[in-house]
Amino acid sequence: MRQAEHVVVVxxxxxxxxxxxxxxxxxxxxxxxxxRPNVGGKLNIVRDQGFVxxxxxxxxxxxxxLDDLLRVAGSSLAAELDVVALPxxxxxxxxxxxxxxxxxxxxxxxxxxxxxxxxxVGNFMRFMQYSQQLWDLSANQFLYTPMTxxxxxxxxxxxxxxxxxxxxxxMDVAVRSFFESPQLQQVMNRFATYNGSSPYRTPATFxxxxxxxxxxxxxYPRGGLYRIAxxxxxxxxxxxxxxxxxxxxxxxxxxxxxxxxVTTSTGETIATQRVISNVDPQVTLAKLLDGGAGRxxxxxxxxxxxxxxVVLWGLRERYAQIDHHTICFSPDYRAExxxxxxxxxxxxxTIYLNHTxxxxxxxxxxxxxxxxxxxxxxxxxxxxIDWPNVAAGYADQMARQLETRFGLAGFRQNIVVQHILTPxxxxxxxxxxxxxxxxxxxxSALSAFMRPPQRDPQIAGLYYxxxxxxxxxxxxxxxxxGKHAAQLVE
Ligand SMILES: Cc1cc2nc3c(=O)[nH]c(=O)nc-3n(C[C@H](O)[C@H](O)[C@H](O)COP(=O)(O)OP(=O)(O)OC[C@H]3O[C@@H](n4cnc5c(N)ncnc54)[C@H](O)[C@@H]3O)c2cc1C
Numbered sequence: 001m002r003q004a005e006h007v008v009v010v011x012x013x014x015x016x017x018x019x020x021x022x023x024x025x026x027x028x029x030x031x032x033x034x035x036r037p038n039v040g041g042k043l044n045i046v047r048d049q050g051f052v053x054x055x056x057x058x059x060x061x062x063x064x065x066l067d068d069l070l071r072v073a074g075s076s077l078a079a080e081l082d083v084v085a086l087p088x089x090x091x092x093x094x095x096x097x098x099x100x101x102x103x104x105x106x107x108x109x110x111x112x113x114x115x116x117x118x119x120x121v122g123n124f125m126r127f128m129q130y131s132q133q134l135w136d137l138s139a140n141q142f143l144y145t146p147m148t149x150x151x152x153x154x155x156x157x158x159x160x161x162x163x164x165x166x167x168x169x170x171m172d173v174a175v176r177s178f179f180e181s182p183q184l185q186q187v188m189n190r191f192a193t194y195n196g197s198s199p200y201r202t203p204a205t206f207x208x209x210x211x212x213x214x215x216x217x218x219x220y221p222r223g224g225l226y227r228i229a230x231x232x233x234x235x236x237x238x239x240x241x242x243x244x245x246x247x248x249x250x251x252x253x254x255x256x257x258x259x260x261x262v263t264t265s266t267g268e269t270i271a272t273q274r275v276i277s278n279v280d281p282q283v284t285l286a287k288l289l290d291g292g293a294g295r296x297x298x299x300x301x302x303x304x305x306x307x308x309x310v311v312l313w314g315l316r317e318r319y320a321q322i323d324h325h326t327i328c329f330s331p332d333y334r335a336e337x338x339x340x341x342x343x344x345x346x347x348x349x350t351i352y353l354n355h356t357x358x359x360x361x362x363x364x365x366x367x368x369x370x371x372x373x374x375x376x377x378x379x380x381x382x383x384x385i386d387w388p389n390v391a392a393g394y395a396d397q398m399a400r401q402l403e404t405r406f407g408l409a410g411f412r413q414n415i416v417v418q419h420i421l422t423p424x425x426x427x428x429x430x431x432x433x434x435x436x437x438x439x440x441x442x443x444s445a446l447s448a449f450m451r452p453p454q455r456d457p458q459i460a461g462l463y464y465x466x467x468x469x470x471x472x473x474x475x476x477x478x479x480x481x482g483k484h485a486a487q488l489v490e
Contacts, residue, residue, distance in 0.1 A: 004028040007274040007489060008262050010249045013041025014475060015466035016278030017232040018482025021073050024239040026490055032241050033264060035248040040229030042430050049417050050365040051314035053372050054226055058354040059325060060219040061212050062476035066228065069479055073235045080231045082222040084359060089218035091323035092187050095331060095405040100187060104217055117181040127178040132215055134208035137161045142448055143477065146484035147470035149457065150449035166204040167445040174204035186333050193376050195472055196305025196438035198337040203445045220324065222359055252288045252462065259461035273461045276485045280439055280468035281452035283431050299452065304379040305438035306340060307423035311395045313371040314364065314417035319408050322371065326353040328406045340376060343383030349375040351398055373398060379434030380423045387422040395420055438473030454481065455488050463488050
């Protein structure tokens with residue numbers, strides 16, 4: 001019997017891990033090569049002075065995607081991780097003292113909404129119906145199907161139902177047509193940031209994200225999000241993936257239009273006819289694929305999703321006002337996105353906070369709190385922000401804002417340890433173009449069709465997975481992209 005062809009997966013982010021596990025389970029000898037000392041990519045971890053922080057994702061949605069992957073490998077999510085369904089997906093706070101807890105239980109959620117505006121309870125129900133419909137109409141074609149070109153997403157159902165996908169108005173226009181309260185409008189508009197876009201430009205189709213969170217729930221794996229990477233690494237090893245960390249792929253080579261091998265930073269050349277790149281397609285073309293630079297330039301002209309400014313704070317005291325996930329909203333959301341779109345930093349940005357000590361007491365010394373803070377900022381491409389000179393001041397400005405506008409008294413004095421990650425760090429650590437978190441922006445009605453396809457159109461045997469390709473960024477989507485790439489290899 002002929003042995004199945006060897007597959008090399010470049011990059012051990014979530015997409016790469018998912019693809020490698022699936023290829024190995026399908027019986028292919030599989031090698032995964034990761035440049036960093038550990039796998040996980042943007043899902044990563046920092047430990048310092050008794051504090052532990054997840055430094056990338058902090059919110060798990062659509063956990064069945066992870067379960068499906070683990071089941072393919074003979075296990076399950078329940079067997080591998082203790083996943084908590086969060087009682088509140090997020091606490092939203094405004095400087096005037098208004099709070100909104102997005103409770104998981106419907107009666108509690110109705111109470112939260114009624115406390116903001118009783119008339120918006122019915123509006124919320126109608127919005128959920130609409131959001132669920134968007135999800136039902138698009139999930140199968142846009143999430144669960146591999147993409148080999150824009151035509152592959154256009155089946156008869158998309159043509160029949162396209163007008164119902166609400167792609168011709170923006171998220172914000174649609175949200176305002178449902179909700180009276182400016183606060184609830186801001187809450188629903190925030191879902192645009194889940195793919196790094198702007199609610200004032202992204203198509204209303206992305207209102208389906210609200211259903212993914214309100215309808216299906218928000219989750220936290222005890223031990224922290226990094227446990228997902230650890231479990232996937234152990235699963236990959238168990239199904240036979242040869243995992244090589246601290247090894248960079250320096251070239252992907254081809255002959256006569258077909259992949260023939262990769263070279264690595266250790267000087268090794270691995271002959272293979274199948275490569276799945278978990279590195280952003282633009283970077284793969286520009287830096288790795290022989291002769292890919294021209295095509296990379298065309299991708300480099302496209303708008304990137306936002307990047308992130310991350311501050312990790314170890315605090316000597318705990319602030320009960322900060323829930324597991326908390327958003328401290330900016331006073332003028334439209335102005336904030338206008339600044340980001342123009343490549344500028346906003347003076348009073350929306351600050352996302354996460355801490356994990358309620359579920360993992362050992363993530364901080366007794367009585368202390370591990371706070372991860374994230375502000376959406378422009379990717380470095382198209383922005384002139386002088387990060388080395390402004391980063392420390394911007395972190396201080398955020399801490400000051402938490403103190404003075406959101407009532408976290410003495411916040412700055414309580415900081416024991418601080419780490420900062422700028423868009424430059426994200427670009428450098430993960431080979432992410434411009435430090436963008438979600439690859440290309442989703443600010444146009446056609447963005448889903450214009451993501452780089454998962455099978456290279458010119459080089460046979462080269463496939464792509466990860467947040468930079470289809471269906472997009474975020475934990476579940478990156479995992480799905482790995483599934484699609486493995487399917488295409490088969
Ligand atoms: C600050 C932040 C917050 C986020 N919050 C959330 C959240 O709450 N929920 C959510 O679902 N998602 C969130 N995300 C998005 C999510 O983390 C990503 O979409 C997902 O992890 C991306 O996975 P990926 O498969 O694209 O791989 P990546 O994470 O991009 O990993 C690519 C891997 O390839 C490696 N690599 C690059 N070049 C080479 C080379 N030449 N040779 C070998 N290896 C190479 C890199 O080192 C990296 O490990 C967040 C991301 C960030 C940065």
